[in-house]
Amino acid sequence: MKISSDKPVENTVPVEPENRKARPVGYVELVKTNANFRNLWFGQLISAAGDWFNNVALLGLALQLTGSGFAAGMVLLATGLPYFLLIPVAGPIVDRYSRKTVMLLANLAGAGAALTFLLVHDASTVWLLYAGSALLSSTAAFFNPASNAIVPNIVNDDELYPASTLSSSTWGIMVMVGSALGGLVSAQFGREVVFLINAASFILSNFLIWQIKVDHKPAKKVQYSTWGDFQAGLTYLKLHQPIMGLVGCKSGWGLAGGVLVLLTVFGQQIFKAGDSGIGWLYAGRGLGALAGPLLIQPLVGNRPERLRLAIAIAFVVQGGGYMLFGFSAGIGLGLAVFALVLAHSGGGITWVGSSILLQQKVPDEYRGRVFAIDLGLSTLTNSISTLTWSIALELHASPVALALAGSVVFIGYGLAWTYLTSRSSFRV
Numbered sequence: 378m379k380i381s382s383d384k385p386v387e388n389t390v391p392v393e394p395e396n397r398k399a400r401p402v403g404y405v406e407l408v409k410t411n412a413n414f415r416n417l418w419f420g421q422l423i424s425a426a427g428d429w430f431n432n433v434a435l436l437g438l439a440l441q442l443t444g445s446g447f448a449a450g451m452v453l454l455a456t457g458l459p460y461f462l463l464i465p466v467a468g469p470i471v472d473r474y475s476r477k478t479v480m481l482l483a484n485l486a487g488a489g490a491a492l493t494f495l496l497v498h499d500a501s502t503v504w505l506l507y508a509g510s511a512l513l514s515s516t517a518a519f520f521n522p523a524s525n526a527i528v529p530n531i532v533n534d535d536e537l538y539p540a541s542t543l544s545s546s547t548w549g550i551m552v553m554v555g556s557a558l559g560g561l562v563s564a565q566f567g568r569e570v571v572f573l574i575n576a577a578s579f580i581l582s583n584f585l586i587w588q589i590k591v592d593h594k595p596a597k598k599v600q601y602s603t604w605g606d607f608q609a610g611l612t613y614l615k616l617h618q619p620i621m622g623l624v625g626c627k628s629g630w631g632l633a634g635g636v637l638v639l640l641t642v643f644g645q646q647i648f649k650a651g652d653s654g655i656g657w658l659y660a661g662r663g664l665g666a667l668a669g670p671l672l673i674q675p676l677v678g679n680r681p682e683r684l685r686l687a688i689a690i691a692f693v694v695q696g697g698g699y700m701l702f703g704f705s706a707g708i709g710l711g712l713a714v715f716a717l718v719l720a721h722s723g724g725g726i727t728w729v730g731s732s733i734l735l736q737q738k739v740p741d742e743y744r745g746r747v748f749a750i751d752l753g754l755s756t757l758t759n760s761i762s763t764l765t766w767s768i769a770l771e772l773h774a775s776p777v778a779l780a781l782a783g784s785v786v787f788i789g790y791g792l793a794w795t796y797l798t799s800r801s802s803f804r805v
Contacts (some may be wrong), residue, residue, distance in 0.1 A: 425576055442497075454764055459515045472746055634758065661721070695720050
């Protein structure tokens, strides 16, 4: 069955009027005055908190049962690969159906998948870690594009930058808080309690998302083809090279995303700090991811070219941070946490900046598919990178050398991306 009429528009990107002076909207004001966004954001925060409670305990359990950094890498791989494979399905569904409903159903499925980890008790059931991670990733493949695509539907133009920043920084906040608390709760009360908290977080998140009132009405079509809609999304990207360049931003970060495997190894095997140490390292990652976008907002304002330059610089900052992280192995946990704050402040700018520009520039009818492709490709490159770093650990490569390798990839890709997006055809 063929798609009816989803014809991409010409090769132009909307330009903001130069003389428009929008009234700045503060983060606190936005959360206070916009109930729809408040419910969405709090729902995202609660769900993400449960995820990071879960991840720290999950990675610690994988390493404990197998004694191998490779197992922790396989958990991260199982989390990323289904996300990519579901791109052709998730994107069209997010654009065709109510984004609020997609989020609600994804959360319900996530609550069930989270309970899978309660069945893991010894090395013979380690496969359930991978299966459960894949199931959770599959629900996120629908929830995350929907939550990104719905933001411009519930805020006005003057609220878009702070809303996009808060929404895209959600994971950074909860990596910081959820990881630290998850490690402590896991060490104090056991991993089973952490897994139950994660399942409950999906239900509480749905209570808030249910209250959102949104005007988004998907286009009605007589004919429907998931694959046809997906192809139309690809055609849109082909005709809009600046948008394609933005989609390549997160994917480039994913090329060195395998360095995240090292957080578990450094926490347990180098610093001998157990789940608590892993939690603090992930907390440093989250603090940086939160701080970076908030700190640059006054500098870039609502100007796409400044934001593009900030993204380019951020790649270099990520590389420098992971270089310092590698050297921290001979010094201590405190320096490692600081290095991750630095590295992921750059990562946060890269991630949030590209999301904001996509929300500003992509038309509503394509936004779900573009975000599905954007997030899916980043999980693919991250999965490949994770597999590479995990195999290297299994072959007894030095964790310090692998951290430095990640640094080189971040800086190299950043320079290449900066050059490409400076060309007229790709300039945002």
